[in-house]
Amino acid sequence: MNSARVKFAVFVLVVLALPGGLMSLGGQMVDLGKLAMILSPGLAGLILNRGLGDRGVKPRWGAVALAAGVTLAVAVLALVPAFASGVAAIRQPSAGAQALATAIGVVTLTSVLEELGWAGGGLALAVGAFGRRAGVAILGLVWAAWHLIPAMLKVGLFPDLEAAPPAMLIAFLVSCLVYRELLTLLRERARSWWAAAAGHAAPNMLLAGAMAGGLGAFDLGAGWWFFPAPGGVVFPLLALAAVLLLRRRTPAG
Numbered sequence: 001m002n003s004a005r006v007k008f009a010v011f012v013l014v015v016l017a018l019p020g021g022l023m024s025l026g027g028q029m030v031d032l033g034k035l036a037m038i039l040s041p042g043l044a045g046l047i048l049n050r051g052l053g054d055r056g057v058k059p060r061w062g063a064v065a066l067a068a069g070v071t072l073a074v075a076v077l078a079l080v081p082a083f084a085s086g087v088a089a090i091r092q093p094s095a096g097a098q099a100l101a102t103a104i105g106v107v108t109l110t111s112v113l114e115e116l117g118w119a120g121g122g123l124a125l126a127v128g129a130f131g132r133r134a135g136v137a138i139l140g141l142v143w144a145a146w147h148l149i150p151a152m153l154k155v156g157l158f159p160d161l162e163a164a165p166p167a168m169l170i171a172f173l174v175s176c177l178v179y180r181e182l183l184t185l186l187r188e189r190a191r192s193w194w195a196a197a198a199g200h201a202a203p204n205m206l207l208a209g210a211m212a213g214g215l216g217a218f219d220l221g222a223g224w225w226f227f228p229a230p231g232g233v234v235f236p237l238l239a240l241a242a243v244l245l246l247r248r249r250t251p252a253g
Contacts (some may be wrong), residue, residue, distance in 0.1 A: 007048045008129040011122060012142050014044040020149040030155050037150065037157075038110055041117020045125065052116075052193055053124030059192030067186035067199035070242055074182075075203035078228035078235040079210075082218075087226040091216025103208040111201035118143055118180070119187050119196030140180035144173045160218055161231060168224045168231050175230030178239045185246045203229070 018040055022033030046052065082088035095103075118139065126135035148169065151161035161172065183196040207215075207229065218227055225233035 045121020049121035063190035144176035
């Protein structure tokens with residue numbers, strides 16, 4: 001195994017085993033595991049890759065803004081059939097302006113910290129180890145496992161995944177592959193990990209704001225495929241459409 005693959009293997013071990021191991025201990029260690037889960041991709045990626053992989057490259061800030069617009073469009077379009085089918089509905093009173101601001105602020109921070117690792121050092125390590133195509137796909141699988149381990153441990157981080165039927169978990173894995181490719185393409189267009197951060201944060205902000213505004217728990221019975229996020233079927237299809245469109249329009253160089 002070459003050094004690039006060793007580094008990526010260490011990255012995977014840190015981001016999966018450390019948080020999962022802590023959360024599996026229960027009690028106060030669960031909260032420590034949650035903190036490790038958010039921080040470990042960024043810290044491990046930065047240390048192992050010795051940076052974000054874009055040193056000396058000037059970002060295209062217009063493309064960073066476009067990234068947020070692309071993923072926000074995917075999320076909005078995914079909500080339409082979710083509401084039409086009854087999977088999503090306003091089921092509770094609005095939590096108020098302060099709670100709304102807090103919810104949006106928290107998901108924005110966690111999304112940025114997450115992509116600091118996945119679209120920064122983690123992506124550079126994966127591509128260095130396996131090449132662009134296979135590296136992004138493998139990183140997507142690790143990203144899926146990063147979510148699924150705490151869902152299997154049922155620590156309350158991802159309640160929808162904890163309650164998901166097996167088919168939805170498979171759909172989630174596929175969604176992570178497609179969504180990671182989309183975020184990577186957006187990053188490449190912008191020449192900065194900030195594009196992936198913006199693209200990741202925008203839909204999360206929308207859903208967090210909607211839930212603070214009264215959107216209740218999603219109905220994941222027979223209509224789980226309309227779940228308006230990774231794990232449903234509509235969301236990854238829309239994300240795939242965005243991938244195909246971006247591939248046609250991505251400028252050279």
